[in-house]
Amino acid sequence: KPGVMYMALRVAVIGAGAAGLCAARHLLSKPGTFSPPVVFESGGTVGGTWAYEERVGTYDNGRAIHSSMYQNLRTNLPKEVMMFPDFPFDPELDSFIPHQEVLRYLQQYCAHFNIAPHIRFNTAVERVRPVVMETTDKKPRTEWEVTSSDDAGSERTERFDSVFVCSGYKLYFLKWELMHSHSYRHPDPFSGKTVVVLGAKASAIDISMELSTVAQKVYLSHRPPPLTFPLPPNVTETESIQKIQDDGTVLFQDGRVVSTDSLLLCTGYNFTFPFVSGAELGVRVEADFVGPLYRHLMPPSYPSIFFIGLCTQICPFPHFHCQVQYCLAVLEGSVTLPSVQQMAQESDSWLEDRLRRGVPQRHLLRVEQEQWEYCRALANDANFCQIRDGVRALFQEVWRQRRVHPVLYRKHNYRLISDTQWERIAAHD
Ligand code: FAD
Numbered sequence: 001k002p003g004v005m006y007m008a009l010r011v012a013v014i015g016a017g018a019a020g021l022c023a024a025r026h027l028l029s030k031p032g033t034f035s036p037p038v039v040f041e042s043g044g045t046v047g048g049t050w051a052y053e054e055r056v057g058t059y060d061n062g063r064a065i066h067s068s069m070y071q072n073l074r075t076n077l078p079k080e081v082m083m084f085p086d087f088p089f090d091p092e093l094d095s096f097i098p099h100q101e102v103l104r105y106l107q108q109y110c111a112h113f114n115i116a117p118h119i120r121f122n123t124a125v126e127r128v129r130p131v132v133m134e135t136t137d138k139k140p141r142t143e144w145e146v147t148s149s150d151d152a153g154s155e156r157t158e159r160f161d162s163v164f165v166c167s168g169y170k171l172y173f174l175k176w177e178l179m180h181s182h183s184y185r186h187p188d189p190f191s192g193k194t195v196v197v198l199g200a201k202a203s204a205i206d207i208s209m210e211l212s213t214v215a216q217k218v219y220l221s222h223r224p225p226p227l228t229f230p231l232p233p234n235v236t237e238t239e240s241i242q243k244i245q246d247d248g249t250v251l252f253q254d255g256r257v258v259s260t261d262s263l264l265l266c267t268g269y270n271f272t273f274p275f276v277s278g279a280e281l282g283v284r285v286e287a288d289f290v291g292p293l294y295r296h297l298m299p300p301s302y303p304s305i306f307f308i309g310l311c312t313q314i315c316p317f318p319h320f321h322c323q324v325q326y327c328l329a330v331l332e333g334s335v336t337l338p339s340v341q342q343m344a345q346e347s348d349s350w351l352e353d354r355l356r357r358g359v360p361q362r363h364l365l366r367v368e369q370e371q372w373e374y375c376r377a378l379a380n381d382a383n384f385c386q387i388r389d390g391v392r393a394l395f396q397e398v399w400r401q402r403r404v405h406p407v408l409y410r411k412h413n414y415r416l417i418s419d420t421q422w423e424r425i426a427a428h429d
Contacts, residue, residue: 008032010035010038010221011027011161011162011163011164012040012163013027013038013040014163014164015039015165015168016046017046017047017050017118018048019308019309020048021039021109021110021115022084022308022320022324023037023166024113025115036117036118039115040124040146041120042066042124044122045121046110048168049066049069050067050069052067052100053068053069053242054102056183062229063124068182069099070184071186072186073098074098075099075145076202076206078099078413079095080415080416081315082317083188083317083318084320085391086321087323088101089105094413095412095413095414105381114236120148125148125275127275129144130145136275141302142302143160143161144159146158148266149201162306162331164327165273165305165308166309169271170269170270180264180267181264187213190215190262192201193216193217194261195215195262196218196262196263197218197219198264198265199222205407209407217233217234218236219236220235221240223240229407230324239252239254241253245257250263270287271289272285273285276305281301281302286361288364288365290307290365291310292344292350295378297323297326297327298330300340303330303343304330306323308324309367311374313366313368313371314371318375319375322378326378326384329381329383334383390419390422397422411423413426
């Protein structure tokens with residue numbers, strides 16, 4: 001309004017992985033509206049899960065190791081699709097790249113948008129609390145009290161107008177014989193052993209194939225439907241596990257009993273936001289579900305704390321890119337939100353609809369095909385560029401190929417040739 005002085009909004013970003021860097025990049029692009037953000041990062045580097053760590057368990061300072069990368073991981077999406085829409089990967093690289101290249105890309109993104117000066121490394125957010133303020137126009141305004149602690153143990157509490165939660169997924173469940181893929185780094189420790197791998201998503205398949213090169217025997221155990229591609233001779237597909245018997249053998253649903261050296265759980269990752277109280281925000285924060293949130297982003301009663309990247313089976317970087325820009329438009333006021341009641345109703349009915357359709361709780365946030373329409377709606381409402389149709393088409397093609405052959409799909413290279421079209425180009429080997 002004319003004559004009214006607006007203060008730039010102060011925003012805290014929790015995490016300097018891909019989502020947190022994306023939030024910081026867009027916040028920095030609007031200096032009049034937003035103060036430079038404070039990015040809290042509990043680790044010592046940017047990149048989040050892409051910052052490979054050879055060790056598993058905890059760092060010397062007692063904090064849990066965050067990265068879930070394993071030594072030989074290559075991306076399961078081509079870089080042409082995976083990239084942030086405003087920042088391409090090095091064109092010289094193959095389409096499917098090793099994890100080191102993704103980290104390098106995120107470091108370049110951080111340098112290009114000059115984000116590093118705004119990151120407080122080795123500083124973990126411990127608590128986030130809403131503080132509702134009375135204002136002269138009787139409209140309550142929420143500020144956020146963010147308490148963080150650094151490695152030296154000093155604690156600090158600051159106030160912000162908004163918080164972007166970009167802390168990724170976590171799994172702090174570690175044991176040797178029973179291991180989660182979060183703690184898998186390379187196949188050597190499994191040499192000559194029998195291993196049961198539980199799960200059939202990208203990590204389970206990749207790790208089983210890798211293990212088959214050194215292990216004596218691999219059992220790939222998962223729920224139906226059966227796999228549709230050939231497996232190496234020492235990998236046997238089995239039904240899911242019924243129980244671990246008293247003598248340590250594994251009983252599968254089909255009655256088969258196997259004696260194994262290791263059980264590797266490739267069963268996905270959990271949400272945990274130990275620094276917020278879901279009850280206080282009016283949302284359920286469970287291991288496999290967070291919500292209901294308006295547009296999978298914000299609690300209807302507190303539309304200035306944003307959870308970036310909760311949905312699964314998505315194209316992560318472009319998805320973050322859209323979510324962040326929508327949230328900034330909400331904060332700026334260029335998107336007008338419905339009333340709290342309407343947002344709650346919309347979020348609840350989305351959830352009820354999925355439950356009615358029999359979607360199990362652990363898959364509620366699996367958006368898959370819906371992701372494109374979701375991003376399109378965010379871009380329409382907040383008036384920013386849509387994800388190119390070519391990205392969607394190539395993503396779907398790769399997704400399809402991955403189902404047909406989860407190893408060979410990576411041998412192709414791709415190029416986007418227009419907004420809507422892509423082409424396959426010469427393979428690298
Ligand atoms: P993260 O990368 O997990 O970053 C979160 C950051 O928050 C971390 O740096 C962490 O230290 C910090 N943090 C957490 N809690 C706190 C706190 N309390 N205070 C301060 N800081 C905190 N995606 C693809 O696009 N292509 C792929 O090929 C692909 N392969 C994958 C393979 C594996 C094994 C895994 C685990 C994921 C893969 N992904 C892939 C998905 C990947 O998770 C996303 O691409 C993306 O990197 C997630 O970014 P994020 O910022 O949400 O989370």
